[in-house]
Amino acid sequence: MDTTTRTTLDQRISALAQLGTVMGHIALAEPWPGHGCGLNEAEYSELDRAVRQAVLANGWFTEDQVRHAFGTWAQALNGSGLEQWLKDYPELRSPRTTVRTVGLILAGNIPLVGLHDVLCVWLSGHRARVKCSSQDPALIPGLITVLDRFLPGTTDSILFSTGKLGAVEALIATGSNNTARYFEHYFGHLPRIVRKSRVSVAVLDGSETEAELSALGEDIFRYFGLGCRNVSKLFVPADFDLDRFFKAIYGWNAIVHHNKYGNNYDYTRALWLLDGVPFLENGFVLVKEDDGLASPMASVFLKRYTDRTAVESELAANAEGIQCVIGHGQVPFGTAQTPGLAEFADGVDTLRFLADLN
Numbered sequence: 001m002d003t004t005t006r007t008t009l010d011q012r013i014s015a016l017a018q019l020g021t022v023m024g025h026i027a028l029a030e031p032w033p034g035h036g037c038g039l040n041e042a043e044y045s046e047l048d049r050a051v052r053q054a055v056l057a058n059g060w061f062t063e064d065q066v067r068h069a070f071g072t073w074a075q076a077l078n079g080s081g082l083e084q085w086l087k088d089y090p091e092l093r094s095p096r097t098t099v100r101t102v103g104l105i106l107a108g109n110i111p112l113v114g115l116h117d118v119l120c121v122w123l124s125g126h127r128a129r130v131k132c133s134s135q136d137p138a139l140i141p142g143l144i145t146v147l148d149r150f151l152p153g154t155t156d157s158i159l160f161s162t163g164k165l166g167a168v169e170a171l172i173a174t175g176s177n178n179t180a181r182y183f184e185h186y187f188g189h190l191p192r193i194v195r196k197s198r199v200s201v202a203v204l205d206g207s208e209t210e211a212e213l214s215a216l217g218e219d220i221f222r223y224f225g226l227g228c229r230n231v232s233k234l235f236v237p238a239d240f241d242l243d244r245f246f247k248a249i250y251g252w253n254a255i256v257h258h259n260k261y262g263n264n265y266d267y268t269r270a271l272w273l274l275d276g277v278p279f280l281e282n283g284f285v286l287v288k289e290d291d292g293l294a295s296p297m298a299s300v301f302l303k304r305y306t307d308r309t310a311v312e313s314e315l316a317a318n319a320e321g322i323q324c325v326i327g328h329g330q331v332p333f334g335t336a337q338t339p340g341l342a343e344f345a346d347g348v349d350t351l352r353f354l355a356d357l358n
Contacts, residue, residue, distance in 0.1 A: 007151060007153065008093070009086065009092050009093045009123070011151055012122065012123055012151065013079060013082045013083060013086070014079070014150075014151075015147055015150035015151035015154070016077050016082055016119070016147070017077060017078055017079040017082060018037075018038050018150045019077055019143065019146060019147050019150060020073065020074045020075075020076070020077025020078055021037060021038075021074070022037050022038065022039060022044070022047070022146060023070045023071070023073050023074040023077065023143075024070075024071065024074035024075075025037065025044075026047060026048055026051060026067065026070050027067045027068070027070040027071030027074055028067070028071070029048075029067060032044045032045065038149060038150055039146065039149060043146070043149060046142070046145075047142050047143070047146055050138050050139055050142035051063065051066050051067060051070070051139070053138060054066050054111065054136065054138060054139050057134075057135065057136070057137060057138065058108065058135045058136060059259070059260050060109075060135075060223070060224055060226060060260060061111055061135075061136070062258070065110075065111060065222075065223055065224075066111045066139070068222070069110065069111035069112045069223075070111075070112070072337065072338050073112060073115065075338070076338075076340070076341055081340075081341065082341070085340075085341040085342050086123065086351075088342075089351055089352070089355050091355055092123060092124060092125065092355060095125070096124075096125035096126070097358075098358050099125060099126055099127060100126045100127070100169040100170055100357055100358075101126070101127045101128075101129055101167070101168050101169050101170075102121045102126050102127065102128055102129070102168060102169070102170045102171070102172065102354065102357070103129050103130075103131070103165045103166075103168030103170070103171045103172070103173075103187075104117050104118060104121065104128055104129065104130045104131065104171075104172050104173075105131045105165065105171070105172070105173035105174065105175065105183070106118075106130065106131065106132050106133050106136070106140070106174060107133055107174040107175060108132070108133025108134065108135030108136035108137075109133075109135070109223075109226045109227060109228075110223040110226055110227045110337075111136060111139060111223070112136070112139055112140065112143075113136070113174075113227070114130075114132070114133070114136075114140060114174065115140050115143065116341070116344075116345075116350070117172050117174075117350060118130060118140060118144065118158060120350045120351045120354055121158070121172075121354060122154065122157060122158055123351065124351060124354035124355050124357070126157075126170075126354060126357065127157045127158075127159070128157065128158045128159065129159050129161055129165060129166060129168055130158065130159065130160045130161065131160075131161050131165050132160060137162075141160050144158050144160075168187075168190070169190065169191075170190055170191040170192060170354075170357055171183065171187045171190050171191075171192040171193070171194070172192070172193045172350065172353075173187070173192070173193070173194050173195065174195040174345070175195070175196070176196070176197050177196045177197050180194050180195070180196045191353070191357060193346075193348055193350060193353055195345055195346050195348075197228070197294075197321070198228040198321055198322060198323040198346065199228060199230075199232045199233065199293050199294045199321065199322065199323065200219070200228065200229050200230060200231050200232065200322065200323045200324045200325070200326065200336055201231060201232070201233040201234070201235065201293065201315070201322060201325055201326070202216055202219065202231045202233070202234050202235070202325070202326040202327055202333075203235045203311060203315075203325060203326070203327040203330065204234065204235065204236045204237065204240060204327060205237065205308070205327070205328055206236075206237040206239070206240055207328070208328075208333070210244070210247075210248050212333040212334075213244060213245055213248035213249070213333075214248040214249065214251065214334075215332075215333040215334025215335075216231065216245075216248070216249065216326065216333050216334070217248065217249035217251060217252045218333075218334045218336070218337070219231045219326050219333065219334060219335075219336035219337070220232075220249070220252075220285070220300060221249075221252045221255055221285075222336075222337045223337065224255065224258065224260075224261050224297070225297060225298070226297075227337060228323040228345070229323050229324055229336045229337055229339065230336065230337070231300070231326055231336060232293065232294055232295040232300060232301060233292070233293050233294075233295065233300065233301045233302075233303070234287075234300055234301070234302050234303070235303050235304075235305055235311050236302065236303070236304055236305070237304065237305065237306075238304045238305065238306045240304065242280065242287065242302075246280075246282045249282075249285070250282070252284065252285075253282075253283060253284050254284075255284055256283065256284035256298075261297070261298055262298075264296070264297035264298045265284065265285075265286065265297075265298035265299075268286055268296045268297070268298060268299055269281065269286055272286070272288065279299075284298075285298060285299065285300060286298060286299035286300070287299070287300050287301075287302050288300075288301055288302065289301070289302045289303065289304070290302070290303070291303065293318060293321060293322070294321075323345070323346070324336060324339075
């Protein structure tokens, strides 16, 4: 019998909560907290080293951004939160009679972006065969190694592939619209979840406080705007004063000093100037009125509206390309990049897909 089926859900929840505690220490760059964390000093140092080495593997992964991702996961991986999330899947408490090998093709646009999929397969009792992105090759394997310290046998059911994915019986893949066509061609005969490119938007109604507008900066600039949950388009009332927005987000001004972000800012700015495109700027982000949803790096598209109903209709028409909507009555300002465990990508319940996989 597979090792995963012999461990109980309670054991896995306990191990994940312990992993969350360790990730919280790593997020704050704290020294080894002692044996109470479940790791010896060498094991703890190895995980901390993986954070620093991730910066070398991906120019977009600053140490601050990677540790921020660890901190977000540390908050999510707590015992009560895990229990609350998993209560809707009571069948996970029974040993799985049929264990499938699920292939996971992970993205690498932001740190730890594929960890949720890996944990879902593990919690569902299946085996995972994981193909990490070349942009984030070591962070998730490092975390699974730590998880195995807390629940031995975990690495027997989560295998990482550096070459071809190999034979799998189901697939969860994340990529661009182009790679999605590739995945559908090669894996179309399997049960699968294939995710395509998406963006996120913010809808302002004009009553936002300065604190909310400041928090919107987190939704736009965290991870340099590379995530599908980063806001790339603003819908604002026709009379909205953009100076309020520029003033509120000014705390992010240092982002332009990051070489790759700054180069994108300069490139898009020069291109729009050459093309005679009207835009506004504040030295670190470009704002252009545009009907599109996906803005270039270091820029945000803007659309002014007089009829909120028309905005809702536009969002509904483009629902397949929108990951989340930020604003009053929607995802709260400043929380786009801290989704709850039950907030599944593309609105598809990954854990239900896996729990029903026989």
